[in-house]
Amino acid sequence: MASLALKTFVGLRQTSPESHHSAASFKPISTHRRLRVVAGKFSPKVTGRNLRVAVVGGGPAGGAAAETLAKGGIETFLIERKLDNCKPCGGAIPLCMVGEFDLPLDIIDRRVTKMKMISPSNVAVDIGKTLKPHEYIGMVRREVLDAYLRDRAAESGATVINGLFLKMDMPETSNAPYVLHYTGYNVKTGGAGEKRTLEVDAVIGADGANSRVAKAINAGDYEYAIAFQERIKIPDEKMQYYENLAEMYVGDDVSPDFYGWVFPKCDHVAVGTGTVTHKGDIKKFQSATRLRAQEKILGGKIIRVEAHPIPEHPRPRRLSDRVALVGDAAGYVTKCSGEGIYFAAKSGRMCAEAIVEGSENGKRMVEENDLRKYLERWDKTYWPTYKVLDVLQKVFYRSNPAREAFVEMCADEYVQKMTFDSYLYKRVAPGNPLEDLKLAVNTIGSLVRANALRREMEKLST
Ligand SMILES: Cc1cc2nc3c(=O)[nH]c(=O)nc-3n(C[C@H](O)[C@H](O)[C@H](O)COP(=O)(O)OP(=O)(O)OC[C@H]3O[C@@H](n4cnc5c(N)ncnc54)[C@H](O)[C@@H]3O)c2cc1C
Numbered sequence: 001m002a003s004l005a006l007k008t009f010v011g012l013r014q015t016s017p018e019s020h021h022s023a024a025s026f027k028p029i030s031t032h033r034r035l036r037v038v039a040g041k042f043s044p045k046v047t048g049r050n051l052r053v054a055v056v057g058g059g060p061a062g063g064a065a066a067e068t069l070a071k072g073g074i075e076t077f078l079i080e081r082k083l084d085n086c087k088p089c090g091g092a093i094p095l096c097m098v099g100e101f102d103l104p105l106d107i108i109d110r111r112v113t114k115m116k117m118i119s120p121s122n123v124a125v126d127i128g129k130t131l132k133p134h135e136y137i138g139m140v141r142r143e144v145l146d147a148y149l150r151d152r153a154a155e156s157g158a159t160v161i162n163g164l165f166l167k168m169d170m171p172e173t174s175n176a177p178y179v180l181h182y183t184g185y186n187v188k189t190g191g192a193g194e195k196r197t198l199e200v201d202a203v204i205g206a207d208g209a210n211s212r213v214a215k216a217i218n219a220g221d222y223e224y225a226i227a228f229q230e231r232i233k234i235p236d237e238k239m240q241y242y243e244n245l246a247e248m249y250v251g252d253d254v255s256p257d258f259y260g261w262v263f264p265k266c267d268h269v270a271v272g273t274g275t276v277t278h279k280g281d282i283k284k285f286q287s288a289t290r291l292r293a294q295e296k297i298l299g300g301k302i303i304r305v306e307a308h309p310i311p312e313h314p315r316p317r318r319l320s321d322r323v324a325l326v327g328d329a330a331g332y333v334t335k336c337s338g339e340g341i342y343f344a345a346k347s348g349r350m351c352a353e354a355i356v357e358g359s360e361n362g363k364r365m366v367e368e369n370d371l372r373k374y375l376e377r378w379d380k381t382y383w384p385t386y387k388v389l390d391v392l393q394k395v396f397y398r399s400n401p402a403r404e405a406f407v408e409m410c411a412d413e414y415v416q417k418m419t420f421d422s423y424l425y426k427r428v429a430p431g432n433p434l435e436d437l438k439l440a441v442n443t444i445g446s447l448v449r450a451n452a453l454r455r456e457m458e459k460l461s462t
Contacts, residue, residue, distance in 0.1 A: 043358075043365040044175060046201070050075045050362035053355060054180055054200040055158075055348075056165045056213050059087060059142075060341050061327025062206030063149025064101065065348030069204075070157035072356030073363075077198060078153055079182055081164040087142040087208075088229055088306030089341070090263045090270055092246070095424040097342045098138055107144050109266040111136035112246045118292065119407035120251030120400040127410055130417040135424060137246070139264060140341075149345070163196070165207065168216050171321075175365050178203050178322070202322040202366055204351055206344075209309040211329035220316035222331045224309040225258060226279045227338065228286045229272030231265065234300035241296055242269055250403040253288040257397055258338070260289030262296070268303060274338060276312055310338050313386070324371045326351045335386065336393035342426070343382075350374050 051074050055066045058080030066078040092112070097103065113136050115127040154160045162185040169179040177199035186193035205213025209224060234242075242264040254260035260273040271293060273285045290297070314331035318324065326332075327344030334343070351374040356362070358370025396406040409415055 043367055043370075045364055046359075046362070051202070051355070051359045051364070051366065052077070052177075052200040053202045053204065053352075054079060054178070054198060055204045055206055056180070057205070057207030057211075057327075057329065058083070058085075058150045058160070059146050059206060059208060059327060059344060060149060061329070061344035061348035062204070063146060063153050063348070064345040065204050065206055065326060065352040066153035066158040066160075067149065067156050068349045068352035069355060070153060072352065073361035074352075074356060074359065075362065076153070076158035077161060077200065078150065078158050079161045079163050079165050079180070079198075080150065081162075081185075083147070083150070083160075083162050084143060085146060087146065088227070088308040089142045090229070090261060090272065090338075091140045091142055091145070091265065091341075092263060092339070093138040093140055093145075093341050094339075094426060095135060095138065096426055097345065101149075101345055103138075103145075103148070107148055108138040108140055110139035110244060110264045112139060112244055112264065113137075114245040116245065116247045117407050117410045118247060118249045119404045120253070121404060122292070123404070123407055125407050125411045127416050127419070130413055131420060135420065136244070137424070139246075141265060145341075161198075164192070165212055166195075167212065168203065170216075175201075177201060202355060202371070203324075204348070204355075205323065205325040205329045206327050206348055207329050209311055209328045211325065213323065214315060214325055214329050217317065217320035217323050217325075219318065219320070219325060222315050223276060223312040225274040225276040225312060225338070226282050226307060227258075227272060227274035227310050228282045228307045229270050229305075230286065230290070230302050231268050231270055231304040231306075232297055232300040233268040233303050234297050238296060238299065239264075239267070239269070247293065247296075249289055249292050250397075250407065251288075251292075252400055253285070254292060255285050257393075258336070260285065260292065262289075262293050269297065269300075271297065274310060282307070310340070319368065319371055319375055321368050322366055322371065324351050324374060332382075335389040336397060337389070347374075347378060350378055 053069050053074050054077045055062045055069070056079050058066075058078050062078055062080065066076050069076040098105070098108070113128050113131055115137070117125045117127055150160055161182070163182040166181045166183060168181065171178055178201070180198045180200065180203070182196055182198065184193035184196050203213060205211050207213055211219075242262065244264070246264060247262040249260040255273050255275045257277050258274040261271070263270045271290055273282070273289045275282060275285060278285075311328055311331035311333050312335060315325065318330045326347040328340060330347060332343040332347050333340035351371070354371055354374035354377075355366055358364075358366045358373070396402050
């Protein structure tokens, strides 16, 4: 979740109903570069069975992909190495995900309606004043959300395999199968079981940041942040403060390029931070985050410590022949905010839809061009957001004075309204031109003050 205010600006230029992020190396797939010839499909019909697709990884990306495939008439296999996986994650999801993915309300631990943005000098700005009574940020436990989505895929007809994907053999001819190698899970011993193979026509790589599917197609690497999080059980009276409130801390102490957070969970809080540029100092940043929240989490007991990479931008290649990457495997986490759950589920679903459509509900073989439609739609919808977030991160996360200016800006009700609209719904209602102008002037004012302050601080330190 996070730099909500940054998303305001993204939203201002958005016309499509969703949003997202980017990086310098990321080149969108052009939707204009080829002349599209509309004709009947030439790919062969699949006979005696339906198209077979394997989804590797059962997080939000994999669960959503498998459900859509199975509902669309595809013979679907979902391979997940750990069915009780508890992904290290803040677990914040936008309101639109609850509706779009038809999530039952009982899997949402907390409904956050208040967000405190806390500046390097500990100035706290309350965000959330503009929320309507039914609006909130959902807080989920990943073991609950992921299991729910996987179970729903299974109910729709997907075969869920508890196994560790190892590698795959590429097809030698155009319509030959991919052969996936995996180790099954031995229920009796609770350890690795037999080595097995699975033949499929297409593969969706939803196996997260360390994706083996990405390696198999030489998808290339991405820059990543390391995120560190501690789950802390705090006394009940302290927990009341976090009942429906999340906190975000910015400053050089908590992270040179990210933010620190305290998110409420069912019966504890998740305290964490991340960084791309100073990974070796992550524990120091974590201590600083804990220190900043000290009074509010006093008497707390750490019940779990976790760390995981967060992709900073999409991989150089996200598609090869009949294999496509989705979610973190593709690199779809919003820059500077670290939001990835919604985008993972959304990309999984979009990729699966392209396969269902291209295969005419599993009756025909798919080709690279069918899967490419998913990338074209994805990039068209989200690429501008990636770009804008890149720029905004550079403007507001570069120094403590700039962060002070950023927090100051968040106090503006118009900023808050646009921010929440863009975060909660992945769309933005048309802005008010007068308010937009006022916001631009205020932003420039804040930045000028930030720059002046920085110059003064530099003078003091020389
Ligand atoms: C500390 C932290 C906090 C975060 N907080 C938030 C937040 O508050 N909100 C938000 O929106 N995003 C957050 N994110 C980002 C979010 O967690 C990811 O973007 C999201 O989980 C991506 O989903 P995914 O399905 O693509 O991948 P994952 O959730 O990583 O799922 C991949 C799945 O693949 C399985 N797998 C991997 N390899 C194999 C294999 N070889 N064989 C079989 N299975 C395999 C894994 O067990 C896993 O279940 C956070 C990330 C971190 C690290």
